[in-house]
Amino acid sequence: MTNPAVAAGEAPLGSLVAPEPTERPDLWPTTVRRGPDGALTLGGRTLTQVLEQAPTPVFVLDEADLRGRAAAWAAAMEEEFWPRYGMGGGSAFYAGKAFLTTRVARTVLEEGMGIDTASRCELAVGLAALQDVDGVPVSAQKTAAAQGALQEVDGVPPALQDAPTQATRLGLHGNGKTEAELRVALQHRVGHLVLDSAAEVDLAACAVRSLRQAGVYGPQEQGKVMVRLTTGVHAGGHEHISTGHEDQKFGVSVASGEAREVCERIIAAPELELHGLHSHIGSQILALDGFRQAAQVVLRLRHELAAATGWLCPEVDLGGGPGIAYTGADPVAPSAAEVARALAEVVRSTCAELGDGVPHVSVEPGRSVVGPTTVMLYTVTGLKTVQLGEGASRVYVSVDGGMSDNLRPALYDAEYTALLANRRPDPAVGLVRARVVGKHCESGDVVVRDVDLPVDLAVGDVLAVPAVGAYGRSMANNYNLFTRPGVAWVADGQQGWVLRPETLEDLLRLEGD
Numbered sequence: 001m002t003n004p005a006v007a008a009g010e011a012p013l014g015s016l017v018a019p020e021p022t023e024r025p026d027l028w029p030t031t032v033r034r035g036p037d038g039a040l041t042l043g044g045r046t047l048t049q050v051l052e053q054a055p056t057p058v059f060v061l062d063e064a065d066l067r068g069r070a071a072a073w074a075a076a077m078e079e080e081f082w083p084r085y086g087m088g089g090g091s092a093f094y095a096g097k098a099f100l101t102t103r104v105a106r107t108v109l110e111e112g113m114g115i116d117t118a119s120r121c122e123l124a125v126g127l128a129a130l131q132d133v134d135g136v137p138v139s140a141q142k143t144a145a146a147q148g149a150l151q152e153v154d155g156v157p158p159a160l161q162d163a164p165t166q167a168t169r170l171g172l173h174g175n176g177k178t179e180a181e182l183r184v185a186l187q188h189r190v191g192h193l194v195l196d197s198a199a200e201v202d203l204a205a206c207a208v209r210s211l212r213q214a215g216v217y218g219p220q221e222q223g224k225v226m227v228r229l230t231t232g233v234h235a236g237g238h239e240h241i242s243t244g245h246e247d248q249k250f251g252v253s254v255a256s257g258e259a260r261e262v263c264e265r266i267i268a269a270p271e272l273e274l275h276g277l278h279s280h281i282g283s284q285i286l287a288l289d290g291f292r293q294a295a296q297v298v299l300r301l302r303h304e305l306a307a308a309t310g311w312l313c314p315e316v317d318l319g320g321g322p323g324i325a326y327t328g329a330d331p332v333a334p335s336a337a338e339v340a341r342a343l344a345e346v347v348r349s350t351c352a353e354l355g356d357g358v359p360h361v362s363v364e365p366g367r368s369v370v371g372p373t374t375v376m377l378y379t380v381t382g383l384k385t386v387q388l389g390e391g392a393s394r395v396y397v398s399v400d401g402g403m404s405d406n407l408r409p410a411l412y413d414a415e416y417t418a419l420l421a422n423r424r425p426d427p428a429v430g431l432v433r434a435r436v437v438g439k440h441c442e443s444g445d446v447v448v449r450d451v452d453l454p455v456d457l458a459v460g461d462v463l464a465v466p467a468v469g470a471y472g473r474s475m476a477n478n479y480n481l482f483t484r485p486g487v488a489w490v491a492d493g494q495q496g497w498v499l500r501p502e503t504l505e506d507l508l509r510l511e512g513d
């Protein structure tokens with residue numbers, strides 16, 4: 001068979017074939033391989049077995065892989081920053097925004113990570129999981145007034161009235177937090193309550209006063225808070241996911257002096273303790289230099305604050321952001337151990353230069369914990385060939401999902417790849433340049449912009465898109481009243497649902513009169 005040509009200026013045909021799991025293991029969940037029949041197997045289950053219980057479109061999460069990645073991050077931070085090396089200790093918090101359910105939260109907590117949350121419902125899920133895993137006893141001091149405070153926040157279920165009150169393995173982020181949200185976090189003594197603005201300092205102080213009055217806090221007890229700094233370091237895969245530079249909504253600027261003012265206010269406030277300084281420079285970062293630069297800015301501010309006030313912040317949180325590979329064109333991303341080592345080196349040398357003790361150092365990776373653990377399975381529903389002139393053509397491959405289950409291509413021009421999953425591609429049949437598209441009424445509804453697929457691809461074939469675990473299901477939506485796909489877990493030959501597929505009933509349940 002003669003392969004059709006690709007358009008001028010495009011990558012040569014054959015260069016955009018999705019790597020097999022054996023070729024680029026970093027792209028795929030650890031247990032994915034081809035079975036004897038040529039179809040993929042996931043978590044010890046054949047593709048047919050997976051699809052019998054979880055038809056396409058479906059996310060499939062490899063639970064052993066998630067455990068391994070969470071354990072690797074926890075171990076890397078502990079090993080690099082453990083006090084026996086003269087460091088102040090280290091910890092890793094999973095950024096739940098990447099994908100959070102109670103099961104996912106329990107899994108990462110069991111493997112030694114904390115959980116960073118960014119909304120009241122993420123916090124509620126983190127609290128529920130923490131209670132399951134750590135069994136932290138319910139506060140004996142909980143009063144009716146405090147229960148009233150909890151109820152003020154919609155979406156924090158009554159079950160959380162019994163939540164642990166020493167949730168130091170949780171964090172809460174977000175710009176524009178309300179006093180009620182801050183109060184819930186303070187009531188549960190989340191370990192990383194990251195204030196985002198000067199206004200939040202006042203609200204947090206106010207919340208502590210009300211918790212003292214309610215008897216939830218002792219008369220002198222302080223709320224432990226961190227401050228999110230804007231370090232001026234620009235990094236990340238796309239403008240919309242880069243967050244350390246000055247002209248954006250998060251954090252307080254170090255360069256303008258606002259950060260120092262805000263921190264000094266916290267140090268002076270009787271209700272608050274400045275537990276740490278926080279920096280998050282962006283997401284999908286593959287080079288480590290930005291992290292090093294940001295760490296230096298944070299540590300210098302810590303030094304200046306100590307010189308001015310005598311208070312040396314015990315902790316520094318260097319945020320999330322480590323990237324992953326999405327296609328065969330991406331480099332293999334730095335491992336958790338490599339990132340932790342780079343941070344340890346810069347923290348150690350900068351503190352030595354400044355003459356400061358080394359702080360406890362934490363990180364908040366999301367994408368690199370869950371991203372590669374999950375593949376999306378789609379069924380091919382249609383094929384259309386478009387002639388591009390001069391013999392070039394492109395095949396549009398429609399699948400039974402689209403921008404409602406993966407918004408990243410539309411939002412960030414994100415690149416993905418797709419592998420024929422239900423049979424081994426036959427090298428003898430040749431390739432076509434394909435664009436995998438969804439079923440939504442938008443021409444920008446693209447799942448994979450460019451990929452080379454076998455010429456004999458047919459309706460009914462199954463495609464696997466790797467690396468969709470982070471910001472896939474978590475940013476899924478109901479456009480065109482699509483029901484959001486489920487997330488199946490697979491492990492040791494078993495499977496179940498992390499999240500069941502949404503149904504029409506789920507959508508109709510919310511309708512009003």
Ligand SMILES: Cc1ncc(COP(=O)(O)O)c(C=O)c1O
Pocket residue numbers: 095097098116173243280282283284319320321322364365366367368470
């Ligand atoms: C404050 C904060 N921490 C952690 C993360 C997690 O980032 P990533 O998934 O890139 O590791 C984000 C998202 O970019 C974030 O905004």
Ligand SMILES: N[C@@H](CCCC[NH3+])C(=O)O
Pocket residue numbers: 097241283284408470471
């Ligand atoms: N949602 C983004 C990452 C931003 C994370 C939040 N700060 C993505 O899909 O890449």
